[in-house]
Amino acid sequence: MQDKGENYRMINFKHIIADEISKITNIEQKEIESYIEVPNNTENGDYAFPCFKLAKSMKKAPQIIASEIKEKLVIDEIIISKIDVAGGYINFYINNDTLVKEVCKEIDDKKEKYGSSDEGKNQNIIVEYSAPNIAKEFHIGHLRTTVIGACLYNIFKYLGYNTTGINHLGDYGTQFGKIIEGYKRWGNEYNLDENPIEKLTEIYIRINDLCKEDESVLEACRENFKKLENKDPYCTQLWEKFKNLSLKEFNKTYDILGIKFDSTKGEAFYADKTQEVIDILKKNGKLEESQGAEIVDLSDKGMPPCIVCKSNGSSIYATRDLAAILYRARTYDFDKCIYVVSDEQNLYFKQIFEVAKYLDLDKKYTDGLVHVSYGMTRLATGKMSTREGNVIKVNDLLNEAISRVLDIINEKNPNMEEKQENAKKIGIGAVIFNNLCNTLAKEQIFDWNNVLNFNGETGPYIQYIYVRTKSVLEKAGYEPEIKEIDFTKLEDKESIKVLKTIYKFNETLRAVIEKYEPSILARYLIELAQNYSNFYNENKIICDDKKVQDARIFLTKAVGKVLKTGAKLLGMEMPDKM
RNA sequence: GGGUCAGUAGCUCAGUUGGAUAGAGCACAGGCCUUCUAAGCCUGGGGUCGGGGGUUCGAACCCCUCCUGGCUCACCA
Numbered sequence: 002m003q004d005k006g007e008n009y010r011m012i013n014f015k016h017i018i019a020d021e022i023s024k025i026t027n028i029e030q031k032e033i034e035s036y037i038e039v040p041n042n043t044e045n046g047d048y049a050f051p052c053f054k055l056a057k058s059m060k061k062a063p064q065i066i067a068s069e070i071k072e073k074l075v076i077d078e079i080i081i082s083k084i085d086v087a088g089g090y091i092n093f094y095i096n097n098d099t100l101v102k103e104v105c106k107e108i109d110d111k112k113e114k115y116g117s118s119d120e121g122k123n124q125n126i127i128v129e130y131s132a133p134n135i136a137k138e139f140h141i142g143h144l145r146t147t148v149i150g151a152c153l154y155n156i157f158k159y160l161g162y163n164t165t166g167i168n169h170l171g172d173y174g175t176q177f178g179k180i181i182e183g184y185k186r187w188g189n190e191y192n193l194d195e196n197p198i199e200k201l202t203e204i205y206i207r208i209n210d211l212c213k214e215d216e217s218v219l220e221a222c223r224e225n226f227k228k229l230e231n232k233d234p235y236c237t238q239l240w241e242k243f244k245n246l247s248l249k250e251f252n253k254t255y256d257i258l259g260i261k262f263d264s265t266k267g268e269a270f271y272a273d274k275t276q277e278v279i280d281i282l283k284k285n286g287k288l289e290e291s292q293g294a295e296i297v298d299l300s301d302k303g304m305p306p307c308i309v310c311k312s313n314g315s316s317i318y319a320t321r322d323l324a325a326i327l328y329r330a331r332t333y334d335f336d337k338c339i340y341v342v343s344d345e346q347n348l349y350f351k352q353i354f355e356v357a358k359y360l361d362l363d364k365k366y367t368d369g370l371v372h373v374s375y376g377m378t379r380l381a382t383g384k385m386s387t388r389e390g391n392v393i394k395v396n397d398l399l400n401e402a403i404s405r406v407l408d409i410i411n412e413k414n415p416n417m418e419e420k421q422e423n424a425k426k427i428g429i430g431a432v433i434f435n436n437l438c439n440t441l442a443k444e445q446i447f448d449w450n451n452v453l454n455f456n457g458e459t460g461p462y463i464q465y466i467y468v469r470t471k472s473v474l475e476k477a478g479y480e481p482e483i484k485e486i487d488f489t490k491l492e493d494k495e496s497i498k499v500l501k502t503i504y505k506f507n508e509t510l511r512a513v514i515e516k517y518e519p520s521i522l523a524r525y526l527i528e529l530a531q532n533y534s535n536f537y538n539e540n541k542i543i544c545d546d547k548k549v550q551d552a553r554i555f556l557t558k559a560v561g562k563v564l565k566t567g568a569k570l571l572g573m574e575m576p577d578k579m
Numbered sequence: 580g581g582g583u584c585a586g587u588a589g590c591u592c593a594g595u596u597g598g599a600u601a602g603a604g605c606a607c608a609g610g611c612c613u614u615c616u617a618a619g620c621c622u623g624g625g626g627u628c629g630g631g632g633g634u635u636c637g638a639a640c641c642c643c644u645c646c647u648g649g650c651u652c653a654c655c656a
Contacts, residue, residue: 039595041602051598053636063636088599089636134656174656223654268656294654303582304652311654318656347583348651376584376649409618427618439592442584444649451591455618457604458592465618473615512595524593527603538611538620557615579618 011107011504014095017080018048022091025073026055046085046092047501053089063089097497101488104500108559109483115562116506121162125333128154128164130341131255131262134171135247136180136201139254140392141447142343142378142385148436148572149375150341151260152519155570156510165333169325170267172244174318176205178226181239182218183208197246202387209388227315230272240269254395257429259572274324275316278360279309287359297356307352319353326357330366337369339517344374344442373517376444393447402428405453406461414578423576427461428453430573434460437571438523458527460573463564466530468579470561473542473554480558481551490552495536499556502529503563510570519571526567533560 019034026033033050040049052066059066067086074084074091083094108115130150133143150166157164183204191200212219229236248265255261279295282288287297293312299305309320329335340350350372358367379385385392406428410420417423435452438459439445455461474480491500502525509525512518542553565575 035596038598040599041594042599045599049599053598056636090599132656171656176655292653296653306653308653313654315654317654344584344650346651346656349656374584379649406618413618414616440585443592444585448591451605454591454605457618459604459618461618462604465616469616469619476615520593521595524603531603534619537615541615543615579616 011507012080012099012103014080014093015048017076018050018093021074021076022050022070025070028055040090040092045087045090046083047095048093050091050093051089052091056089067091097492098488100497100504101491101500104504105483105486105488105491105555105559108503108562113562113566116510116566117159117161118507119161120511121157121160121164124162124336126157126162126164127167127329127333127335127338128157128341129167129169129339130154131260132169132171132267132342133247133251134176134387135251135267136177136198136205136243137171137247137387138198138202138392139251139395140385140387141395141398142392144395144398144432145375145378145436145445146341146343147255147258147260148433149373149441149519151258151572152437152522152570153339153341153373153514153517155572156513156519156522159570160510160514165264165335166262168262168265168267170244170248170265170269172240173229173268173272173321175223175226177229177240177243178222178224179208179212180205180243181225181229181236182222184239193242193246198250201243201246202390206388206390223313223315227313230315244269254399257396257399257425258433259429259574268318268321271321271324271328272316274328275309275320277327278320278323281360282309282356285359285361287356297359299352299355302355304348304352304355307356309356319349319356322353323356323360326353326366326370327360327362330362335366335369337371338366339371339373341373341375343377345377347372347374350374371517373441375441378445378447380447398452399429399432401449402432402453404428406431406455409455417578419577423578426574426576427455427464427579430460430464430568430576431455432460433572434463434523437519438527440520441518460568461579463526463530463568464573464576465579466533467561467564467568467575468577469537470533470557470564471577473537473557474561477543477550477554479554481555483555486552486555487548488552490549491556493540495532495539496553496556499529499532499536499560502532503559506563506567522567522571526564526571529560529563529567533557 015034015037019030019037022033023030036054037048037050040046052063052070055066056063064086067089071084071086071091076084079096079099081093082096085092111117128150131143131147133139154164154166180201187204187207191204193200208218208222212222225236229240279288282297288295289298291306294308295310296306296308299307307319308317309323311317326338329338342350354367354370357370380391382391403424406424407420410417410424432452509522513521540553542550542557544550568575
């Protein structure tokens with residue numbers, strides 16, 4: 002991704018340093034900037050340029066190169082206060098006075114929009130996430146895609162992208178042929194009015210067991226699905242009933258999580274749009290008949306073939322996904338279409354992205370297809386399966402979270418107002434944060450005590466530090482104007498560290514969408530909260546010196562804003578009290 | 580068996596694209612609330628970065644190989 006930070010008004014120290022080194026070395030600014038690093042030991046400055054990389058081409062020792070560059074470097078002291086040579090490194094110390102002013106002004110200027118930008122202007126992003134199967138429980142296996150997708154959606158939007166969130170419901174396929182078959186056989190035994198999903202699940206498990214015993218039942222199920230595709234009235238009516246009951250249940254969970262979608266067009270929506278996919282593939286000579294099915298051969302790409310038409314003539318998941326790509330390209334003119342789906346389907350997405358290239362689409366669209374893959378949530382005993390009946394429902398998890406938080410509140414702060422409301426924000430915040438704080442690729446072994454931990458690097462920790470900033474501001478009883486702030490009062494070690502962290506909020510958000518990795522933001526918020534905690538413990542905020550007090554209150558307010566904004570982007574609400 | 584992802588402290592994980600003495604949290608041991616919220620802060624111990632080769636000024640990171648685990652390899656989604 003090219004540098005899109007130019008429309009971002011805050012001073013870009015790294016950029017300036019690279020510019021100056023570039024002038025001296027005659028190496029491109031961009032290349033130099035990519036070499037510049039942030040020392041892990043802050044005593045080595047804020048930015049460092051390692052000269053080792055130049056040693057070979059310049060035929061000199063890195064230390065000598067470093068000294069020579071340093072001698073020629075002219076950077077205004079207002080920007081860089083000190084330049085050191087250490088080993089083969091040139092270390093840059095930014096001017097703290099300037100940093101403090103820049104950050105404070107920016108945050109005062111942008112208020113609640115601090116960190117946002119319009120870098121995504123005129124770019125259309127689709128994020129497909131959650132996508133539960135109707136007539137099945139919404140279980141903890143669906144949680145990660147839901148919160149990851151929502152987070153990416155939020156951040157793309159915050160950075161100015163025109164973003165569309167799609168819940169690609171699993172509302173089609175042989176499974177509905179199965180449920181219809183089960184309902185046909187035993188429907189009168191079940192009352193679907195209460196706990197409809199539970200009842201449908203029971204039917205599903207029961208028919209599945211029968212299918213295992215009796216191949217002809219499975220065939221009947223497939224036939225039902227075929228009828229459904231052909232708009233058979235009886236099957237369609239049942240399917241609509243199941244879908245509506247399911248959506249009603251799912252929406253309860255989405256409401257609790259605070260998640261919304263711009264579209265809930267599921268697979269069924271594309272059922273009558275698959276013929277075009279077949280036609281285009283056929284026209285392009287990409288369709289082959291194999292064992293009665295229509296396939297696209299991908300052996301030249303080192304992949305197994307992609308089935309687009311089953312031997313009984315029915316469409317399949319891939320066909321509908323390909324139809325969706327066509328539809329979305331035309332409807333949304335997307336620059337990126339992002340699928341947040343677990344790593345189970347890595348190969349599958351590689352296949353359909355490859356087949357999509359044969360659909361006569363502009364390269365823009367096929368290049369814009371992205372699979373954001375994440376490790377699945379599993380139980381210690383293995384994979385969850387609706388068929389096996391060993392699932393943990395999201396609603397149960399959230400209720401348990403809230404109940405455990407209530408216990409803690411009753412113990413620590415029994416007189417709290419709006420206990421229930423705050424417990425909800427804290428409990429759900431903990432669950433959401435827990436789902437976002439680790440690298441996506443890692444699989445998760447579900448553990449109640451891990452998910453519902455409220456100490457250390459957790460959602461509640463961020464919320465706690467936020468509530469603390471609120472409480473300080475409340476006690477102070479006023480908020481100073483920026484023109485009253487004496488920035489030199491914020492130049493102690495702890496304040497600087499906080500401000501440096503606030504400074505990199507926007508670049509953190511950009512890293513999240515560039516790498517499709519929400520954990521970068523989650524960790525950033527932990528870091529900011531820790532930095533503020535150190536500041537808080539080292540410094541008296543409300544104190545005798547009015548100038549110092551004003552400056553520290555301003556800093557406190559800034560931290561609160563960034564924590565709240567960042568948490569909101571993750572999908573967490575902030576409680577008022579803890 | 581092929582492909583792919585992962586393996587870092589007792590446990591859960593970071594590690595800014597190959598850089599300076601590998602860092603947090605939990606747990607453990609100790610300290611800090613008559614002073615802005617102790618769901619917090621500070622101090623301490625704890626490492627063959629899965630094993631072995633290689634690439635180079637330099638490797639947790641790149642290449643090879645082996646070990647372990649997840650996922651996956653045509654009519655489910």
